Amino acid sequence: MTGILLELDLTRGVVETPPASPLAAFRARHLPTVRELVSGLRKAAGDEHVVGLVAHVGGPPMSLAQVQELRAAVAGFRASGKRAVAWTESFGEVGGGTVPYYLATAFDEVWVQPSGELGITGVSVQATFVRGALDKAGVIPQFGKRREYKTAVDTFTEKEMTGPAREMAARLAESAYEQIVAGIAEGRELSVEQVRELVDRAPLGAEAGREAGLVDRLGYRSDVYDELEKRYGETTALLVERYHRRGPRTVHEALDQLPWPPKPAVAVIRISGGIVVGRNSGGGPLGGPRTGSDTITAALRAVAADEKVKAVVLRIDSPGGSYVASDAIRHEVLRLRSTGKPVIASMSSVAASGGYFVAMPADVIVAQPGTITGSIGVLSGKGVVRDALGRIGITQQAVSEGENARMYSAQEEFSPAQWERLEETLDRIYADFVAKAADDRSLPVDQLESLARGRVWTGADAHGRGLVDELGGFEHALQLACSRAGLDRDEVGIVTAPSRSFLDRLRPPTSTEDLAVRAQPLTVDGLATSLYAALGLPATGVLSMPLNWRVG
Structure with missing residues (x-):
């Protein structure tokens, strides 16, 4: 042939x-x-x-x-x-x-x-700001954050980079440029100085x-x-x-692919897109995936109980999302580790904020030098669209019981008391994030706090600061999982969890665990949410990183 x-x-x-x-x-x-x-x-x-x-x-x-x-x-x-x-x-x-x-x-x-x-x-890090457009549309952005580097809210509250945002962006660009120049120099057998000079030309x-x-x-x-x-x-x-x-x-290849005798397996669980409460779903008719905590926690429990699965790789490509969903996943990762099965987190393009939250309890965190990670911080708030809707003739009225029943209504600004409650929530979640990160990474809280504050790092910088253990890709993470489980990489089976055949999806669920691993249907959450999306306002989820960073 x-x-x-x-x-x-x-x-x-x-x-x-x-x-x-x-x-x-x-x-x-x-x-x-x-x-x-x-x-x-x-x-x-x-x-x-x-x-x-x-x-x-x-x-x-x-x-x-x-x-x-x-x-x-x-x-x-x-x-x-x-x-x-x-x-x-x-x-x-x-x-x-x-x-x-x-x-x-x-x-x-x-x-x-x-x-x-x-x-x-060369390399440029760009950020987009829509505050001017929101002002013209009549949308009032009301957001709080912890801390100064949590720049996702700056997209809606600022018209240009703040000092901390510029500092962070400068280091992201510098780190990415260092990696690219070093790679080109090695590949072309040139000096770093020669490559920098050629780039400038x-x-x-x-x-x-x-x-x-x-x-x-x-x-x-x-x-x-x-x-x-x-x-x-x-x-x-x-x-x-x-x-x-x-x-x-x-x-030989055909025999190697037979399901019998069963091989020891490494399970791969993917966490992609925004992290939400519930089941995995598409983000919209044209959108990418969302990871549901119900789906991932059920998958983690399933692989923990599966005797054939000897180790797990969490493949993460997520900018974060819901705090409670991320915390539920972290809890199950720790329970899985308690069974003695090694868990390796493999970071793809981005594993930040909630994406970092679900990675940090793993035995080993592996990231590429160019992975975007960290963003240990929190944000929350809303965009008040009352005036924007009024300009096109839409009004809403409500009758409520409870002082704060309309606290997160897009029709009303926060009252001073409500803003104080929001600030207390931000403090509580941020303190919990930092404490759990410090515990998972075996770092003093004060040291972890200095690395947190909402700051985004490249994988190379995160590795140098103890937020990431090793640099490499999925294959390196898989090798680590096999090594820690005492397996031969060439003799192990790779399974994806959760996994459901087409026929499995057609039959009715038999339990809540069975229901959890099924795709969630698309829903429409109402006029205000649709308008938020149209104006570029963030989806619900306090553990999110800036979605509009562009490195290139």
């Missing part, structure tokens, strides 16, 4: 987890997941039929952490002695090529179209990039594939994710 030339097409984008909502899932049906690509490259490294790898770089932006996950996978593939080639039409035509180029430098060769350029112009034309040692060859797609044909002869091209998904090709 002919050899297999693996193709990694990143121009379509990648996803961490397939979307939960049906329409979004249909639109993303052909997009590979990061885990598929990483697993596929790991499998291909040991497959004698795979002769090489060619990647088309570009397309929708990927997070720095996702790029680092793929860089490590490409390095593992190359370590087997097989070559990897990256090509692109252009690393950005008007900038925006820094992170894609950083990914490309993990390959043996980098090709650029002769008319392309290297828009490796960018954007560069393709020929200038080749002369500077940033690019190996200039050519079009046909030139790249002609060169690969000369190198490998006749091959069969196959996308990495299709290679990963295809069935067994030998008797």
